[in-house]
Amino acid sequence: MGFISDQLIQWHKTSGRHNLPWQNTHDPYLIWLSEIMLQQTQVTTVLTYYKKFIKRFPDIDILANAEEEKVLELWSGLGYYARARNLHKTAIEISKNYDAKFPSSFDRLLSLPGIGRSTAGAISAFAFKKKKPILDGNVKRVFTRYLGIKEWAGKPSVEKELWEIATRNLPKTNKHIHTYTQALMDLGATICRRTQPLCNNCPLKSKCISFKKNLTKEIPASKPKKTLPINEIYLLIINSRDSYLFEKKPSKGIWAGLWSMPELENFKNTANWIKENLNEDDYKMLEIGKHKTSFTHYKLNIHFQYIFLNSSKLLKTDNCKWIKKSSLKNAALPSPIKKILNTLKDV
Template identity: 40%
Template sequence: MSEALIKHFAKKLIAWHGLDGRRGLPWQSVRDPYAVWVSEIMLQQTQVATVLERYPRFMKRFPTVNKLAAAPLDDVLAEWAGLGYYTRARNLHACANQVIKEFGGNFPRDPILLEQLKGIGRSTAGAIAAFAFHERAPILDANVKRILARLFGIEGAIQEKSVNDQLWLLAQELLPKSPTDMPVYTQALMDFGATWCTSRKPVCMSGTKKCPFAKACQANLSDQVLLLPRKPIKAKSPEFDCDMLLLRHGNSVLLQKRPEKAIWGGLWSLPESVWRAKEKNLASHSEKAKVNLTAKELFKLVLPNQKTLTTLKASEPIKPGSEIKHVFTHRRLWMQIWHVSSSSATPFSGADFKWVSLHQLGKYGLPQPIKVLLQGLSLTRDDDLKN
């Protein structure tokens, strides 16, 4: 372990940031812990380009922790629509209420207390404490793990507890001595991993720029830059089929609220069948004999617990729509859409069903593929009305 590198790392990194760090990001130089927290959660698993657009919009709608806590969860999910990983939005809402009830509306400065809040892990707690309160708290997101594994030649898989513990100790040891340096140091660490010490095209391999740590980096010296950190072998993502009912009455469509702990939890979507393992080497649903199923059979498939379905009659035949593929982090889903028009807006039992006008969809949190589908439907209807 290079003692010289540990001793001078923070100073060199801050100097690097002064020349080559990112500028102009809307969450940079922000010291309000609420604003820092929102940006950190939004940047998890979302590309910076997307957050650049959505962060200012979210902050305008929910400018304070009090506003966010007081808002209905449906409003928060609707504003989050398209950012994915909706557990983050539910945790934001829950955490805001927790801050109001347990801390009087003020985020605690202690990273240990921050980590006890809903949806805030150790690294996010460290970022909030460093940016908002100048606490000497380390961060260790995926970018930082990659930087440290390369610099210090750490061979093990970063998912292993022993390796992760070692990285946390290093992250703590590398912190600048002065608390006032913590905001710029933490930002520099994030920027260096996002723009220079990247996963696939680090600058040390392009030859266009000189890395300030090139002479001390163990991965660079041993020609293992692209081999560190070690990556686990990923299992192939399972694939599923499901049927979705696009039931319309006039200008309204039937939506169903998804269970809180399910995928797309808490969002409004189309009623759907149980997911089943995808059958290989078969044609799409619309080309199978299943296209001949009756409205009653389809309703039983996607709405098995609705007793009022005996009164629901389709005014038109079932029309097979598109088959939409959606890739999640650990699975893939093929959704066969079935179009059915109803002669009446039949009421459904339970608060998780709602007839929604196509022009009111923006008020609801919808899964991105369903949002795109229904927005296209709305545009088509608008064109029909104009003609």
């Protein structure tokens, strides 16, 4: 492969990103937080959330002592809430078992909830100056294009090979591991972009196979498509007095810990449910609809009935509550639910 680490370190001096708020620090808490947020989200979106988050939870003890719901609320809009739940669990574990100090051991980092091999590598490099490789989506793209690997990077044998390449390509000493790791991330995000890579500005172009053979549209290969099973759920969206009725999801399963809508087996029992839970016979059906969404392992059809009620009583209060429309922006709701609510007509 040749050693691209020297070229990347040189390139970063003049062309890398130097002013992101989580750079120029060795504080593992801040680095960890940014790495988790960046796992599925673009830098521009993360910037706002990161600032809000560290203002509210400036250190790991404060995060550990917060209620999970408050953490989810602050995460609202970033999606992939499992990241927020794991963030909270990890904070509790570090606060309890590590005297509120991030462990510097790679294996211990890897054992914490939500920290995979690449994230543990990034924390090790940025916070502890350790020579550990990273292999996130951006890095996979750079390596597969540079080497002309046409197979999907998520295939286990290809992934194994990429980890070996990432390890072999580490700089010789740990002196520049911080810059090298940042350079790889920056090159993937700003130059070797998924669409329209800026190959003419790339420090690797003289030896890059995809550039020389014009393969940047084919590489990286997409994940092979397979037919996913389809699940159906039936939700009641009940609107009354400027509020919607929400039901908290259990701590395990789809949308764990978030506020969704009351879920029925089907819509044959809508009237009974409203009578039993809200003591109302009189309601108005405003709309019946279906929203499609998909997850990694299945597709989900969300059937909903949009109902208007005059009163907003609640008999069984266990897991249900009314949330005012004006407070929805900051509530911990699954994103498909937010999307559905945005399509509904105001009453």
